[in-house]
Amino acid sequence: GAVVSQHPSWVICKSGTSVKIECRSLDFQATTMFWYRQFPKQSLMLMATSNEGSKATYEQGVEKDKFLINHASLTLSTLTVTSAHPEDSSFYICSASDRGGGVYEQYFGPGTRLTVT
Amino acid sequence: AQKITQTQPGMFVQEKEAVTLDCTYDTSDQSYGLFWYKQPSSGEMIFLIYQGSYDEQNATEGRYSLNFQKARKSANLVISASQLGDSAMYFCAMVFRDQGGKLIFGQGTELSVKP
Numbered sequence: 001g002a003v004v005s006q007h008p009s010w011v012i013c014k015s016g017t018s019v020k021i022e023c024r025s026l027d028f029q030a031t032t033m034f035w036y037r038q039f040p041k042q043s044l045m046l047m048a049t050s051n052e053g054s055k056a057t058y059e060q061g062v063e064k065d066k067f068l069i070n071h072a073s074l075t076l077s078t079l080t081v082t083s084a085h086p087e088d089s090s091f092y093i094c095s096a097s098d099r100g101g102g103v104y105e106q107y108f109g110p111g112t113r114l115t116v117t
Numbered sequence: 118a119q120k121i122t123q124t125q126p127g128m129f130v131q132e133k134e135a136v137t138l139d140c141t142y143d144t145s146d147q148s149y150g151l152f153w154y155k156q157p158s159s160g161e162m163i164f165l166i167y168q169g170s171y172d173e174q175n176a177t178e179g180r181y182s183l184n185f186q187k188a189r190k191s192a193n194l195v196i197s198a199s200q201l202g203d204s205a206m207y208f209c210a211m212v213f214r215d216q217g218g219k220l221i222f223g224q225g226t227e228l229s230v231k232p
Contacts, residue, residue, distance in 0.1 A: 042225075110160065
């Protein structure tokens with residue numbers, strides 16, 4: 001149980017285009033989803049926290065107009081990288097916590113590798 | 118400020134031996150949780166072990182144990198009987214009840230197991 005999927009697993013896009021990444025909780029309802037970004041050989045950095053039906057809370061330094069997050073249902077959150085540039089190339093990972101578990105329960109998706117050319 | 122520190126960028130261990138990965142943290146909160154995750158080259162984050170700040174016993178999960186020293190604010194991971202498949206990045210992370218469950222990660226330690 002507690003499976004989180006991400007789609008796509010990898011994507012290549014041209015500079016200036018937008019890319020949408022989906023994060024789904026497959027067998028539980030995720031009241032809260034988190035989006036992380038990871039550059040090669042570095043740690044995970046939290047970008048934003050999204051709660052179902054409300055606006056996402058972005059971490060300091062993360063451009064909310066560039067990284068659009070929508071948590072429209074209890075099983076789906078999307079991250080859209082708008083007007084992508086090569087410096088946005090990174091590994092994006094989502095995680096989800098369920099309503100029934102404690103606040104510490106968090107399940108990770110497999111990640112999405114974004115390359116902007 | 119809340120911070121997690123992993124001071125070992127890379128570690129080597131001989132197969133079948135034990136290894137300790139260091140993690141220290143800084144917080145004035147009393148209620149928090151500590152995690153260890155493994156990240157192989159595929160990128161997936163694999164949960165290994167969890168320790169709550171009020172847990173009196175050190176957590177254990179199979180070959181993984183967490184050496185929790187609250188007064189020293191350290192939460193080291195011990196892997197016993199290392200296997201080649203243990204080669205990966207290992208991250209220590211912290212969560213706070215009053216911050217909606219978001220995780221703060223350490224810098225990570227790259228473990229290489231030698232045959």
